[in-house]
Amino acid sequence: MRTATAGYFDWAASTPMRPEAVDAMMPFLTEHFGNPSGAHGAARRAARALDESREIVAQALGAEPGDVVFTAGGTEADNLAIVGSIRSREYRAVCSAIEHHAVLDVVVANGGRVIPVDSSGIIDLEALEAALTPDVAVVSVMLANNEVGTIQPLRRITRLVSKRAPSAVIHTDAVQAVSWVDVADLARHAQLISISAHKFGGPKGVGALVVRRGTRVHPMLLGGGQERERRSGTQNVAGVVAMAAALHITVDEREREVKRVTALRDRLVDTMVATVPGVTETVDRDLKIAGNAHILVAGVENEALLFLLDRAGVCASAASACASGAMDPSHVLAALGVDRAAAFGALRLSLGFGSTDVDVDHLLGVLPGAIAQLRGN
Ligand code: PLP
Secondary structure (H helix, E strand, C coil), X not given: CCCCXXXXXXXXXXXXXXXXXXXXXXXXXXXXXCCCCXXXXXXXXXXXXXXXXXXXXXXXXXXXXXXXXXXXXXXXXXXXXHHHHHCCCCCEEEEECCCCXXXXXXXXXXXXXXXXXXXXXXXXXXXXXXXXXXXXXXXXXXXXXXXXXXXXXHHHHHHHHHHHCCCCEEEEXXXXXXXXXXXXXXCCCCCEEEEEHHHCCCCCCCEEEEECCCCCCCCCCCCXXXXXXXXXXXXXXXXXXXXXXXXXXHHHHHHHHHHHHHHHHHHHHHHHHHHCCCEEECCCHHHECCCEEEEEECCCCHHHHHHHHHHCCCECECCEEEECCEEEECHHHHHHCCCXXXXXXXXXXXXXXXXXXXXXXXXXXXXXXXHHHHHCC
């Protein structure tokens, strides 16, 4: 039987919901529909579910339940972390050059500083040190990159920041990291951590920002004062319950999944590099998350390749943005120093909890032929 995710290699963009998350959320869409801020039985049922979910999320991320602020996804969590930390325009934010736009654009729009990375995507620690002036309120460095998969040396970064700019807080966008690394451990010195449910088997439009006790984040949304005044708006109870259920399973099976998916990813990339001339890996596998394969295919336009793959039932991604009528390589590949011509052959193949050997076989059955067709041989 063909599954819904057969041929799906875009798990970094979104994942299907885990059945357990669907089951967990259903009652909160129907019989337990109360507003958790109310003062009656229906409200208390919803509030209890929120509390239980908060505990699960906190435990998975190495935080206290009171630290968890539920948001409407990763973008909102990232925005809240940066905007909420800057407080006034005299304070600055600093981030790496390969952050997701949900961080990068906020930092740039508020006059912050963008720190270069090396050819693997690792932040330049010397440049970071030079940027850590007393007006820096927040340093935002993602735990794992969404495009090329690089894991940042967060411990070294936090050591540097606490030495050079002790009043600055560290934010890490862990949206792509949750399925593959122990966020509770690696981000234990970050005061702010963003996650997004739809990257690990939860629903879209729900996420969380960890705000550690003692860290002040000014709210962006004002209103009913929910989430301890840090994020007004009636909570998405069903979404939060589903996120917690998905996160619990994700953390529980992570070690096994990292091994399984690493083997799939390695077979995929090794075969491509060995059998198709002009295919190279963008970033060393030791430096990145298990679910990410990122290759450069010489002499091929990725948009055309994606079209052929799509026709053959394969969903993949190229991270190029169409700017001013011309295709520009992504800001991530530009920051890594990948030259323009090579960047047009960039292909991201991301794997996840539903990826199988059959998917990899299928991809290996169509990708070399599609490349040959576009090269005209
Ligand atoms: N941060 C990273 C690293 C991401 O990959 C994404 C989504 O692609 C986001 C933030 C935004 O999350 P959401 O889609 O929940 O707004």
